[in-house]
Amino acid sequence: MLRKAFLIFASVLAAAVAVSSAAVGQQGGSCQTTEASDPPRVILSCANGLVIEAEAPGAGASGFRLPALQAPPVSVDVTSRGVLVTLPPGKGPFQIMTPHAIVSARGTLFVVDVTAAGTAVFVVEGLVEVRRLDGSDPVELGGGDGVTVSAGTPMEVKQWPAEKVSALLMRFGR
Template identity: 35%
Template structure:
């Protein structure tokens, strides 16, 4: 199997629709309505999807595009490692867009936000718009606005929304060339 074949494979998930696993080492496919492009001079990738969704993946990010309603367009991502930056125009992704990690679910209808998975923790930061965040096994959650973030670890403790300091925001956004 080629290197790109090892990193990019398609499979069908019974309850979630079509799932397309992606590793940023592979950049030449069109899955779940998305096209992949490597940013020249970097190891980042930009995924441009139907309905105006844009995803910037940092090098080494491990995620799966999910087409829950099987209409050929991504409407969710399962993120397992590293960070993704999302830009989802309001009202364009029918039913909204969700990012599922081992520790959290972040759901939006139109915004720009980043999700980072590292060392048993998921961090969510909102650039613009609003993002609802909760643990997968909980109905309780928080809603983040611009400049706000939350760190979600395993467990059942209360999620605490914080205004992130400029240094933390700059460090995160630099990983996407922003």
């Protein structure tokens, strides 16, 4: 079932059509897609060191797409569930667009988790800038920092408790 989803997405991506799917892949070129099973996720690994792990179908299906054929990608759209991103320093620019926020990485390991109510961003290491979708209220997150972006509530950067971080990272086998 997952393999079929990968093949369908690869053909759609080659045609440069936007798709909302957990199975995002770019075959050949500078990025490869693989599957991980514990927990289920799709991993996009690029030659520049960028790695994007998206929760796989059956885990709630990330809404994850590349806006255009890019090698390596400089941005992705995430509309639901979680993605874990690794970007080595100096390998950017890279950003994630969600329905609530713009997340710009500066060489880091971080998680973006999207729900209907908001977007949560947690930085394991490095630096990430988070802004509202309209570009307002920029905040910078460092290692251990998290923020939630939702309509009508102030963005407050906090050190997340170990239990919350552990539960989030376990979704990606960490």
